[in-house]
Amino acid sequence: MIRITRTVESEHCLQEYISTFSVVNNLIDRHLSKTYLNLFARPQQAEDGAVEWYSEINGKPQRFNALNVVERDKIAILLSQKLAALTQLHQTLSTSAQTSPETLQLLAKIARQPSPERIWIVDGQPVITGWDIMPATKLPAEQLPKKRGWLWLGLLALALLLALVLLRGCWPTVKVVTPAVSPVQPAPEHQVKMLCPAQRTKQQAPEMVIIFDASGSMAMSMDATPEEIMRWMQDKPVPGIDREPRRITLAHQSAKHIIDDVPNDMDISLIAAANCHQVSATPAFLPEQRAELKKLIDKIQPVGKTALAEALEEAGKRVNGVDRDAIILLVTDGEETCGGSPCDVALELKKRKPRLQVNVVDIMNTGAGNCIASNTGGKVFAVNNTQEFNKMMNNAVKEYIPQGCD
Numbered sequence: 001m002i003r004i005t006r007t008v009e010s011e012h013c014l015q016e017y018i019s020t021f022s023v024v025n026n027l028i029d030r031h032l033s034k035t036y037l038n039l040f041a042r043p044q045q046a047e048d049g050a051v052e053w054y055s056e057i058n059g060k061p062q063r064f065n066a067l068n069v070v071e072r073d074k075i076a077i078l079l080s081q082k083l084a085a086l087t088q089l090h091q092t093l094s095t096s097a098q099t100s101p102e103t104l105q106l107l108a109k110i111a112r113q114p115s116p117e118r119i120w121i122v123d124g125q126p127v128i129t130g131w132d133i134m135p136a137t138k139l140p141a142e143q144l145p146k147k148r149g150w151l152w153l154g155l156l157a158l159a160l161l162l163a164l165v166l167l168r169g170c171w172p173t174v175k176v177v178t179p180a181v182s183p184v185q186p187a188p189e190h191q192v193k194m195l196c197p198a199q200r201t202k203q204q205a206p207e208m209v210i211i212f213d214a215s216g217s218m219a220m221s222m223d224a225t226p227e228e229i230m231r232w233m234q235d236k237p238v239p240g241i242d243r244e245p246r247r248i249t250l251a252h253q254s255a256k257h258i259i260d261d262v263p264n265d266m267d268i269s270l271i272a273a274a275n276c277h278q279v280s281a282t283p284a285f286l287p288e289q290r291a292e293l294k295k296l297i298d299k300i301q302p303v304g305k306t307a308l309a310e311a312l313e314e315a316g317k318r319v320n321g322v323d324r325d326a327i328i329l330l331v332t333d334g335e336e337t338c339g340g341s342p343c344d345v346a347l348e349l350k351k352r353k354p355r356l357q358v359n360v361v362d363i364m365n366t367g368a369g370n371c372i373a374s375n376t377g378g379k380v381f382a383v384n385n386t387q388e389f390n391k392m393m394n395n396a397v398k399e400y401i402p403q404g405c406d
Helices: 010-029 069-094 103-110 149-170 227-232 247-261 287-299 308-316 342-352 370-375 386-400
Strands: 002-008 042-045 051-057 119-122 125-128 207-213 270-276 279-280 326-332 358-364 382-385
Touching: 002 119, 010 042, 010 069, 010 103, 051 119, 051 370, 069 103, 069 119, 069 125, 207 247, 207 308, 247 287, 247 358, 247 386, 270 287, 270 308, 279 308, 308 326, 308 342, 326 386, 342 370, 358 370, 358 386, 382 386
Parallel strands: 207 270, 207 326, 326 358, 358 382
Antiparallel strands: 002 051, 042 051, 119 125, 270 279
């Protein structure tokens, strides 16, 4: 653990930081990947009453304002992505009756953009020293009394003025004098992955890997009845269990369809998980090679067991995930059966590649890929019948297909 800086806070702010830090960490630990745990520095009160901020990340702390414009832009984008995940978590937990209003209010605070003075960079990662204490609330107009409105408005103005005076005490007073620099550069209106190819460089373009679960069950018909599936799982003969439309056939068709929609500056790699220790991987296909990529997809046929962990490890080797966005699209119909731990592999990948996410197309809604998606900030798209296949595959890559491009 390293010390980042010291600040002087009001007693009110100091107590809230110290008392709620563990709550913030527990929230992040339960609902987000481990890479978010170090987003906020740990506060400790020094003997002289100041606050000392610590981080688990090793490295020399740098002030956000001390970075050059290019470095600030890079950190601003990374920070906006992390804050967006907290905002999404707030929206998700808001629908749960088990989440207290106090917890939701705290989550709303930490998801807001911090002031430049509170942003530090350690080992290339943004670290925030505290957050705004006062919640951003607004009294609805319909709650103001209809009579003697001028009196209530006056009281409200006085209350807001008092709140602003009190809030000044929560602004950090850093004991190190630094030269005046430009403020935080606002994050782009759209994330890089939603920019058209003409608006980003080739090095900024996201990378994609498509993983096909080519285990034996992918040969099964999407129209197979529950009774037929049960007999098949009991190794009993089931005539016509592999009738069309087969799961693998629909996966082929949908994958080839989305390849046509993926921006032409994105390279695409292919992984086929045919059996334990039989995971094949291709180099990245350039845009002009996509016809060849489609032919290779059609050659993938169901063989043996489900090697999701091995497939994820191979896919992770083919993307950057640090300086550029990366998506792994996993198409599967069942759980790992080769003894690996795809959940752990996904978690480790996210630690090393924070801009990587795995979206899972879950055929027949088995739930097998839930932890893979959640551990990488991805999503699960369940396919329950033939009609849903194309829609779910399209939805799984939608955020990487910008609109309105030439």
